[in-house]
Amino acid sequence: MSNPPRVASMHDLPTIVRVQDVSKRFVLHKDKSVKERLTTFGRSRRHVRDFWALREMNLDIVSGSTVGLVGHNGSGKSTLLKVIGGIIQPTTGTVVRRGRMAALLELGAGFHPDLTGRENVYLNAAILGLNKFETDRNFDDIVEFSGISDFIDTQVKFYSSGMYVRLAFSVAVHVDPDLLLVDEVLAVGDEPFQRKCMDKIAEFQAEGRTIVLVSHSSDQVGRLCDRVVVLHAGSMVHDGDPAEGIRILRDGYEADRINKIRSLPTATATARLNIASVEAETNTDDGHTNVVVKVLVNVVESITGWGVGISIETTLGMTLYAMDSFGMDVTLPTSVGQHVIELTLPDIRLGSGKYLVSVGLGLPTGENFDRKNSAASFDIPTDDYGMGLIRLKPTLTLAPLVQ
Structure with missing residues (x-):
């Protein structure tokens, strides 16, 4: 008798992103104005401070996974996402990425305010790797998904923040990406559009696409991600089980809350x-x-x-x-x-x-x-029967089929 086929594990899947020994330094200037910076130029580094947003980061992301990057404000999660996306270059280390990538990193990023929504669709799609023929083929679907067809020929500088996000997300998910990077921008859209976005992300997961998500919503991360990376002060403190990662994050918030109360x-x-x-x-x-x-x-x-x-x-x-x-x-x-x-x-x-x-x-x-x-x-504690704000103990029965 032949052996049954072996089920592939996450370790068998190809790596789509490899972050190796990555550190990122920003130079902070304490001068209050350009004049002060010019008058102190060349004298000393008294008015300059190095800030390391990331320190020796190592991360492999396999194809088909959904990874959540979480942490306190200033922990480095958005910086890491931008390094993965090639928006900023690391000070040290390397990032290797393969496949077509789409990124939603900042509100309005990749849009020109003086161009119309229609023109920005073609501009943004070109930046993400689509040619004109491919954009023509997807244009109607992009506009329909965004829900702003009445304003597609209006300059985007007149758009609300929600309209920005609608159009940007719609373009990103219609360029057929292998890797989707999403920062906190989805929180800007209204509730029906957020549900539509979550449905699209679930569809991407079912298709085996890779998603890297930055979010402050523990519920959203726990629902979507099969892996959570917790960052603190530019370093990785957890990489693995989402429930454990969320617990570590909440414990950190609790420690901050207690310290704040003690200082009052x-x-x-x-x-x-x-x-x-x-x-x-x-x-x-x-x-x-x-x-x-x-x-x-x-x-x-x-x-x-x-x-x-x-x-x-x-x-x-x-x-x-x-x-x-x-x-x-x-x-x-x-x-x-x-x-x-x-x-x-x-x-x-x-x-x-x-x-x-x-x-x-x-x-x-x-x-x-x-x-x-x-x-x-x-x-x-974690409930075995589901997730959400309430806890239930459901029952499951099979009813006879009525002919």
Whole structure:
């Protein structure tokens, strides 16, 4: 009996991009004006500083993969994408790329403001490697996908940012690229167009094309990418599993949040009521996930009728749940001193990820004593049944076919 055919792994696929020992240095001038730069020219390097945006980067991207580049602002992800695209040259190291590439790196890049949308389609397509015959053949599809046919003969300097992105993305995906580079520009388009873009990217993935994506949306990266590269200060800190990469990124955001809170002045410590600390943790009870929020309150002056408000938010600031104690049958302490208020949210059905807790103290009249935004956080583990903002346990059954 012959052996079954071996399923190809990612290691068997050809490499479409190879980044080897790449570093990128920018020279930053501290002079405030051209005049200052001219007067100090040749004297010293006191007004010049080297900034290394990338340091000894090594990255192989195989054909057919979707790679997400993530990191804090200034981590080097957009610089790396531009180096891969050949927009900027590395200071040291080499980049080898094969196949036809299309890039969406900056809003309006490759467009001339004084040309019409029609003329810019031909210009941009030529830059991306299409000849006039190929552009003629794809022109109607490009315009239809962009949805701006009424403005195609208008100079693009009169376009909105959303129209720019629509036309640029439409050209990029219709030049039949082997490699598509996408920076954060897709966030500019409206929601229906973003859905159309996501559908097109999914179509590209099904066709085995390679995509390198820079995004601040953890949900978008987790949904689209089979590999995540996390950058920090120009260096690679993770390359591999998307879930682990997103966890590392969120932990970095959490560390920044805590450092920011610690650096804030404690002016509210003398308020009649103030928040000393906030803690949030999860526990599992009979298969259900509960969130427990503990608020340590300083009662400096005896006040009756005060209440506590708590909100749960995503790391992007979206409020998922908010409540206050005024409608609850509970009387909060009025004696001077420290008191712990514990709130339990039972059987919380949030999707996997990190969530933030904000807390406030006040009166039902609207008077506020203290508020701490993003005062604590908690993690919901990865769900085996799906992804998103909510968590479900679906059932799957086979219904008989009715003849």
